[in-house]
Amino acid sequence: MHAEYAAAGEPLPAVVPAGPDNPMGLYALYIGRLYAIHGTNANFGIGLRVSHGCVRLRNDDIKFLFENVPVGTRVQFIDEPVKATTEPDGSRYIEVHNPLSTTEAQFEGKEEVPITLNKSILAVTNEPDVDQTVVQQAVQDRSGMPVRLN
Known part of the structure; x- marks a missing residue:
């Protein structure tokens, strides 16, 4: 990252002290040497x-994690752009995020990243009480918010 900024004529300081001007905020949890979960x-x-x-x-979320997650806690990132559930009361929900891009065109927004509904998602969305128009709209919108299907 330092080399990238230096090449653009904007060299970065070796250290940015903690505080309100630090782009990483006040707290950081490091994952290995190169990456962090931070404010x-x-x-x-x-x-x-x-x-x-x-x-x-x-900032409130990273502060909570920083104060409550023990050092050495295993971190796992899960890339699941589509989630669906049937709740104990029978209500069904789908949550759709835009998937990570796999091509330059997708990354630049010139091409939409396709979404596939797997078997576990279809087990929820294909139930008779589910409004398929709502499913299609949720997939199109990709809002990242749970949407009730029935």
Whole structure:
């Protein structure tokens, strides 16, 4: 990252002290040597692919993790852009996020990333009480929010 900025004529300092001007916020949990789960001083990047591989959280969320997650806790990132569930009361939900891009055209937004509904998702969405129009709209919208299907 330092080399990238230096090549663009914007060299980065070797160290940015903790504080409100630090782009990583006040807290960081490192995953190995290169990546971290951290806060930010610019909330616009939360949930977007705008960093160099780190995960940005809201400052209250990273503070909670920093204070409650023991050192050495195993971290696993799960890439599941579509989730579906049937709740104990019988209500059914789908949550659809835009999948990670696999091509340059997808990354640049010139081409939509395809979404496939796997067997476990279809087991929920193909039930007779599910409104298929709502399923199709949720897949199209990719809002990242749970949508009730029945």
